[in-house]
Amino acid sequence: MAYVGGKGNCFTRVIGAMPRHTVYIETHLGGGAVMRAKRPAPRQIGIDADERVIACWRERGAPCELVHGDAIAFLKQFQFTGGELVYADPPYPAEVRSGSYRYRHDYREEDHAELLELLASLSCHVLISGQPSRLYNEKLIAWRCMEFGSGGRRGGRRELLWANFSEPLTLHEPAKAGATFRDRERSKRRLSTIQRKVERMGAAERTLFVEWLAATYPGHVKRLENEIA
Template sequence: MRYPGGKGRCYQHIISLMPPHRVYVETHLGGGAVLRHKRPAEVNIGIEKDARVIDRWRSLGTASVEIIHGDALDFLEGYPFRGDELVYCDPPYPRSTRAKARIYRHDYTNADHVRLLSVLRRVPCMVVVSSYGNDLYAEHLSDWRCVEFPGDSHTGPRTETAWLNFPEPTNLHDYRFCGADYRARERLRRRRAGLVRRIENLPAVERNALLHDLACRFGPELASTGSPG
């Protein structure tokens, strides 16, 4: 699904920022590139205000995702958060960052952005917000962690920014997309596969002794990673 402002070329970076979570919420769904590529959580929710976008999602029949036709803020203000949710928010880009005056049927004024950011600051769970770098977000999220990564726009490559309300994680929800670019991801994947093969090829007792040592040494860290990615 190609979509204006879609994350089809940089979802790997965004997914690799996400710690393990039970509930995944994507508040400005559009083409939902991140939601479509990441390992699903136990509960997955997508919210979108544009009825035509909702129709497209419903026609795809996404049984494992609850698709909500509505306003992101209404959802965020009404959801009974428990703390183990991750909200990913990719709102329309602020007017100052784009050449075209209008891209979406439902757009955001600066006042809408400020309202959204102030609600996101109060949401009691992990939050990731993405946009192009801009003063308004830099000011309102000045105490959040900020990560830049290569993205795309209709005019060519463009740096995207993510703001996050949690420290850099050591455990991820989905390890498949770690690495700065395709080559780094492939290198990492091959290294992991090579190590697993070497362990597989050990005599059974030696392999189990090693697994026992690893469990003793890293057990608590492994337990918090959730199921394998």
């Protein structure tokens, strides 16, 4: 599903930054490149104000609960418990658009401001996609910001991804982490090498290796143990 401002060229970078979560909420679903490509969470919710977008997702079989409505209103009434990840990819502010295109359900500057203030108040992990703009730079100045290019028919654009959390100990999809495809392939090769070495170990040697992991990276190991349990 092609969609203006969609993440079809950079969804891997967004997914690679996601921390572990049990509930995933995408506030402006649109074409849903991220939703379609990510590893599903136990509960997933996709929101969009455009009834045609929702209808298209229903026809194709959505991997999530669909909500036709306003993202701000939904977030205000949702009961957060802390295990959620909210990903917001709202319409680009008018000042950063390259053409005269308008979304069917567009945002005014006051809408952007209200959304950002609400997202900043949530008691869960939040990721926000966008392009450099005065309002976003001001409102999200204290957030961690990642920058990457997004290829496109017009030569690509500069994309920013803001996070209200520090780099997480455990990622939702570690295999998608990395700045480039080459980085991700390099990580896969290194992991494959380590796996082969561990498989060739005897029981005693493997036990020593696991004990070393637990002692050296206790945060990672404890977090994984809790999630498995």
